[in-house]
Amino acid sequence: MSEQKQNAAHPEAAHGEHEHHITPPGVYIVIFLSLLVFTALTVGASYIEMGIFNPVVALAIGVIKATLVVLFFMGVKYSTKLTKLTVFAGLFTFTAPYCGLPSRTSAAHNSKKQGGPWWR
Amino acid sequence: MDHISPVLWQFLVKWMTNFALFPPEASKIAPQMDALYFFMVLVSLVGLTIVALLITVFCILYSKERHPVAEQIEGSTLLEATWTIIPLGLFLVMFVWGALLYFRIYTPPANAMNIYVVGKQWMWKAEHPGGQHEINALHIPTGKPIQLTLISQDVFHSFSIPAFRVKREAIPGRYTSVWFEATMPGTYHLFCTQYCGTNHSAMIGEITVLTPDDYKKWLAESTSGMSLAQNGERLFASLSCNACHNAKPDARGPSLANVYGAKLALSNGGTAIADDAYLRESILNPSQHITQGYAPIMPTYQGQISEDGVIALVEYIKNLDSNYRIEQTLNTTDLLPEGDGKNSPAASRSVEQPAGQNAAPKGTVKQ
Amino acid sequence: MSDSPAIANGAAVAEHHEHPPYQRHHFESVEQQADTTNFAMWLFLLTEIMFFGGLFTAYLILRNWYYPAFVEASHQLNIFWGTANTAVLISSSFTMAMGVWSAEMRKKGTLVLCLVLTFILGLVFLGIKTIEYKEKIEKHHVPGFHYSLQSFTNPASDPEIYKEYHDQPMALDMARHTELYFFLYFAMTGMHALHMIIGIAILGFMIFRARAGAYTTGHVTFVENFGLYWHFVDIIWIFLFPLLYLISRHQ
């Protein structure tokens, strides 16, 4: 309690002690470059005929890129459990409605009755 | 005082004569629905009584006068588990029972007589296979399973017959269905229960349940001369559908004979069962429903045929299927007036039938 | 106040502390304040995810239903501009991250530079988006405004696209559904662009404040939280890009 108050009086000191991690610019550069590489990859992959795997690869690369941004640019890797939990909760409520949504390929027939995620 | 008491008197008389806790049980499913309903009422009453009783007893025993100092109790895992597990068990029973009932109400038997119902602001239009049309009314016989195929022409409506305990939403753009078997002759309410705009409360009608004999009479009186399938046949010709779907060997479109209920191989590689919904969709959005081996040349009829027209076409195509026709004929001959049974397009079609079946292997894979 | 014994058993004497000017009165410490606003920002992003979620759901369901229409309609998008925009947005995210770093290291000059770069890259993104939108307007591919099906019922009439994809002419009933694709395209990218515009406006404000040195005295919360927002907008694009531009290229 009193310690907290002292910290309040010396925000700089508190800042150094258990304030969040400062990511060095080197990490940012590496992430930046890998994001560019992944962008090139995903564009390249879209030019290769892979059937059902085209959307899978594209979305997988999207997920990897997003993960990199969340972990490093947004600093979740170094942040509190609470933030991680928040991110996870967001991910869960966002993706849960899509479960069972069939990834449509050109081969499968589609009728309104068949297409749809689990809640339809 | 003079004018109040008659009003009160009327009011009480009305109450006594009309008092009911649930509507008449006029269909086969109604007693089953009521059984579950009263089971739930019972459970609720018991639950409510337990809670009310406990509260009352505790309030008397532990009021401040009698019990000036409270005893602090943390909780009790055993008790809490009890009132978690017992309600959970009861709710699960209700869930299973309810689901069984649900599937019974929405799974029509194969031999059901099909009546089409189109909802529009603000009326119900019923179309009987024999060609009879009804607005805000429906005549049906007792003792026959009746399937309703519902669709809406504009907004959501809901077709509800409380005395039968059935209800189904009529949705724009897709068929839904429900079935029932009436047991008691009489007239019953038909309501639209899904709010549908200004005259929602005027979208009501009467279900008239007749004995099979009376129903036969009614059919004879209200016939329009042409069955629904015959109407469809006429429309089929006037839209020049038969220019392609003519069952000739070099036809540009697949033969429609025996298509209904068949598993079709589609040009995009998939398969589909040709049910009512499929037939409707393939008229309005043909390009997604091209049978294998045919070019995607069929134009869309979206916006050119009303829902009633589509229904007539669907019924016509369904009647081209011999199984369906036999089923429906078996189902309705004892109900139809003399000679009317031959009114179905089957009679006039029997000459073309062999040709249709010749072409069938090309487009359809019947399994 | 005799009747209000605040419970303060551990009662350290409440002396008045010198708070930095940016600490709001109801926080115990700057650290608590930073933590709190940071968490609030994350929660706000959570609501944003759910907001976009509705559009993603609509897109995926309708794509499932009208697959050929969605495929052919997406061929109208220009992968070059899409890729360029992705690179621009990633770069802006990078400069933003560097901005946060320079605020933390109290490098005022670098911070201003980074913010200005982010600002410019944001504008470039919107500029490219305008080019793309303009193309759609010219081809009458804006749903609801004289929408034209010509490119789909007769792909050869659209030589540039045809050269690339050799699309088959679509039946009218399917071609009609390309309008749904373009609506979702405009809704999703438009909603994203709206977020960009709001972000750029805030960036402009931040540049002024940064030049005045407001973020380089240890109070980096605002820059950090804005960074989260900016990266979030980036992530939305990271998913929009493949979903709208790429996954249908080969179907």
Added chain:
Amino acid sequence: MSSTIVSLPDQSTARIPKTNFITKENGLLSWLLTGDHKRIAVLYLISITFFFFIGGSLAGLIRLELLTPQSDLMATDTYNKVFTMHGVVMIFLFLVPSVPATLGNFLIPIMIGAKDLALPKINLLSWYLYVVGGILVIYTMVSGGVDTGWTFTTPLSTHYVNTNVMSTGLAVFIAGFSSIFTGLNFIVTIHKMRCPGMTWFRLPLFVWAHYAASILMVLGTPVLAIAIVLVALERTVGIGVFDPAKGGDPLLFQHLFWFYSHPAVYIMILPGFGVISETISTFSRKRVFGYTAVAFSSVAIAVFGFFVWAHHMFIMGISNYAVLVFSLLTMLVAVPSAIKIFNWTFTLYKGSITFETPMLYTFGFMGLFTIGGLTGVFLGASGTDIHLTETYFIVAHFHFVMVGGMLMAFLAGIHFWWPKITGRMYPEKISQLAAVVTFIGFNLTFFPQFILGTLGMPRRYAAYPPEFQVLNVFSTAGATILGVGYLLPILYLTWSLKYGAIAGSNPWQATGLEWQIQSPPLTENFIETPIMDHEAYDYEWLDRQKAKEVTSVG
């Protein structure tokens, strides 16, 4: 029932503390620009009461129209507009913000020992958003109303009505963001602003309930927002996403809408649960029975509540598989509510019970919510849902939960914390009368509707078959009594602002942190940061505390 726990200071010497959050600053502007959560709560209280009475008068009109089977008081059009406005006002402008924005706003920071909510400006912003939403609703009403029903069902709302759908949609959108910001603020505050010693399991259950409700607000409301944006675009541009004629999917709107609007039911009721936990503990002088179970059942309701939305669509043709999943989940979500009811009941066991007004409302809540909850199971079981949905049964069900549950809890809470907010007591006798009148009126109004629904009377009907009249007459008669029951508190609570007895800091001898500070509280709530050194609802701690005070004074 002479015995009471009320202990007031000596009225001849007692004074309302000179400095408190009300007297700190003067002038209208000091209220309109305030960051103080207590002042914002009061602003909310005033605006919510205003809209409650608008919604209430609309309900009165509905009941009057239904007195006779014909639509004779007003045209069907007008009737449709009246019930739509009743729904919009009551749900978005009253029920959703009722307890959280008033009592929650006022109490959560104090209960956790903080000086304010984490984001005071956002808190003020959310009130302004609420007001803008409210003004838009009033604008809608005076400029001709809207008749889509509060559910905005497509394609009715997009292509078949010509009324003010846009302004209503905008109002709901904006009011939605008001509730998002309130929820966000609560979550952040509860996580980050707790005073030393205030662990999660020392939080009052009021705070737990609000935490659960806030999760739903933050995650659910944006989906409503996007659904409304799409409806607006559909109306203006004709985008076709919900339009079957263009290949869109009208059921998609139902999914998006209910994805919010079902959790919204829990947004409305959970804070009410919180109030009941506080009152029942205080008036039986006992710790809530099974604190952890009650706390976690709130969270369980929040989590399960997200995955039951399609039970509104059983008869609309969703897949059989979806019907099974959603029916099962609906049954599961009923269990935590049952747990709560029993835990509250057993809180009375071996307590020392008194019957002040908040406790009477609490009993009312428990009875009515039990009925409301159990009839919910009728609708969750897919089979019986077919017969009962879209009838007066469902109207009665959600009025039992929302009005019988939530409004009772709201009134319990208002009476309970009135002395804390204003520093004065309400008059006890007449308020007990009001509680009883409300309970009787409520049952008379809504119980006949269960029978009406079972008989098949559809909801939203301006005219109905004559055989339903008798029960409708009962219902309207009940509504009159109910109206009196709601008018009474307005009168005597206003009266008490000037003439009520001085309450002192802890009239109920309750244990919450809010009762340990002066009433009305100081702007920063506490003189110095409190330290929580005991469990919630620790009446022994309170006794020790009192004993200490006596000795120190002696």
